Amino acid sequence: VSFGDSLIKHVVETLTAEFPRLRTFATLSPIPGFRAWLSKHAGAMLERLDDKRRAELGRAVGFEPPQATHLLGAIDKALELDAKSPVRQMLLECAAYYLGREMQEGKPVDPVARFHLGNGARVERLNWAGDPSSKGQKQSYGLMVNYLYDLKRIDKHRSLLAQGKVPVSGDIDSLCRD
Template identity: 75%
Template structure:
């Protein structure tokens, strides 16, 4: 089962998509289809690779009915991120250069910054503006989690495993994409867009078979260097 929103851009947050009071857009003018609920990623179906046929079938149907549609992407949760970060924050901090460690340490009140202090500061996401070093580290960590954290060659995140296994790429991270209690609990409110480029699905699957995750340039720039 797939729920789709027809819009004019890749959506950054779930709230507008679920707003029943919002005026409906004109489907015949939409350029982008956003998949925001796919039942195959739920418990019991994780790792079952029939999303390709499911999503391709939906895409082909939409394209036949609405030829203006050119972009097909998801707005997806990152359910395993908080748990992963709680175990890996310390190791990530050691990879920061001295300047970033100092900036982060000043904010959290610990030089060098400790994982405990950083994770505590991350809890108040509403206080983290765009220039916050804590916010930047969360985005770096989410990119690492989605783009580099693998087990036996597969992404450790269940939703990432589903979409990447079906040929999508990690397109963009969205700060405060899901501000609900559930969203904050599982990923500090972060959500991710996976992009389905139908011409590159096989290429992305082949890349994953080599233990590498397909990501956009924007996400690649968030990887910690070194």
């Protein structure tokens, strides 16, 4: 039994003792490696786009076709992006891909994701401007993530991860655009 596993069980037991009707257990967590990862992989993420999306993004950043430097420059002030901005949508897709697909040696690349997913959580939701502090901006453009601990599916989620598949919600999966 890992330290994380016993810690999570202790937190759940404490919360259910204090709030007996509580059934949903989720975190609001940072994404510390995302910005550094995206600075290295923005070009590859752009290549995943179809022609229509690439042109739309190019118009939004002012360069067609957009290159990695254009995308990174446009998202540098992510909190100022309009909710319907193609740049904002691309940033969310990149974050979902980073959390839901990027693995290294069979484990999630992000250290916080590695902890929560290794303890049976699933990637549930991205939160725009979840951490607008300068640290949040430096780590993840202000994005944060919810990890959901579904007590009935913890073993299933661990098993999926052991098979090289990150357990994600439908919303995160649809943002990954495989």
